[in-house]
Amino acid sequence: MTVEPDPQPARETLLRPVRLGNAFEDTVGRLLETIRLGVLAPGESLPPERELATRLGVSRDTVREAIKSLSEAGYLVSRRGRYGGTFLADDLPAPSGDGVRFSRADIDDTLRLREVLEVGAARMAAGRTLTAAERETLWSRLRDVRGAALEDYRRLDSRLHLAIAEAAGVPSLVPLVAENRMRLNELLDHIPLLARNIVHSDEQHDAIVMAILAGDADGAAETMTAHVWGSASLLHGFLDS
Template sequence: MQIPVKANRVFEDIIKQIETAIASGKFKPGDKLPPERELQKTLDTSRSTLREALRVLEQKGLIEIRTGVKGGAFINATGVERMGDYLALLIRQKKVSLKHLFEFRLAIEGFVTGLAVTHATTKDHRILLSYLNEMKGLLKEGSRRWKEFYAIESLLHQFMPRMCQNPILGWILETVHSSMWSYYEMLPTDEFVLKEVYRDWHDIVDAVIEGDAVKAAGVANSHVVTYNRYLEDASRKQRYAENRKSNKPRLPNQTKTGIRYMKMKAKGDQWL
């Protein structure tokens, strides 16, 4: 893979050239840079200057220098991808509170849905309708396939920012919604709730196709509020159940003394 050669050969210029190659997609995360000798020749520079440039790129987190037979300079994930991975981990481990998620979603999802209306194409409309039809089909079986139903809903949430044609919105919201399954599993799974979710999305998709950005944004915000209410209720019930379990009096054979007695009894020893 060739990197354009420029006249100046100071290591700052080499850094810029390699950064440009990464940013342009010539090198992707996980790719290995060409061997040192090949880079020296391509960039027309000395070994010491090249190594200094690679050292700076490693400090920036753009590459990773590995040693050994299969070693070399490897492209790291971009800052956005690393941020997305970290955010996803926080959400999956529930290190981000429901309140934080609610505030973020209420601030941005209505805006994104409204913006999607102005950018949506006929192809986008067809995709939205196909998702909606899948949800409708799953509803015919009541609540039995609730996991598949919520999985489709998650895909709808992720598709909205894609219609906006704004990669920043896409990265952030796709990361949030693709990582929220631990919260989706807390949602009520009865048919009444699933039908309510479906009605929200039916109204959102209708508004998008009609080109009504205000209506689409309003329904999206209302949906976020309803979703948060269900999650908060489920979270309270979960905490209540956990507290009852932790405060439940233990049976005699669950205490340390009881366990010791049961062990001695099993061995036939005398209790003193």
């Protein structure tokens, strides 16, 4: 007789406290990790929201938003009634991108290079005395991405990040950021746009630009680091093979 391993230890290990700087993204990533690694079986229920919030160290609102986003993406289903709750879908979404697969190493290589380039760019931009034209470009790019339609979001997001690289005042940095951004967008194009993530990204964009314009190099670098690793949580959750 074969004894199936108890999934509880693995579940408890994976559903561990998240980084509060990216609470929503990390919560989505943790839940996807339990799904993709088979800790949750098709049709199996998630722990109650209150329990998830306690395990992950986040608010119930954050858990609710993460569950809503994964339900919209087809990973979870909610059922009402006596035996209701949130359950793993019987049929999970097929991988997008015509079967393209990305490994953790692929994702980490892109994201670690992004951290080196873009955190450095934000810090250097904040350390400079920007011209009026450079300041206006940052404001303009920030306004554009703030009001972007979903279909334009990633393009305008890229333009803002390139404007930050330009504001660093190192011309040879810009093509490096652009090349890395192409790799990043290739990854991002294989995951769904989540409304709550866009709201959080916009808040971080505001904080990064404000820190740069205020000459707060440490604040700009710190917020850019959190921004980069918020994307990492989602990319690893959806794409790790």
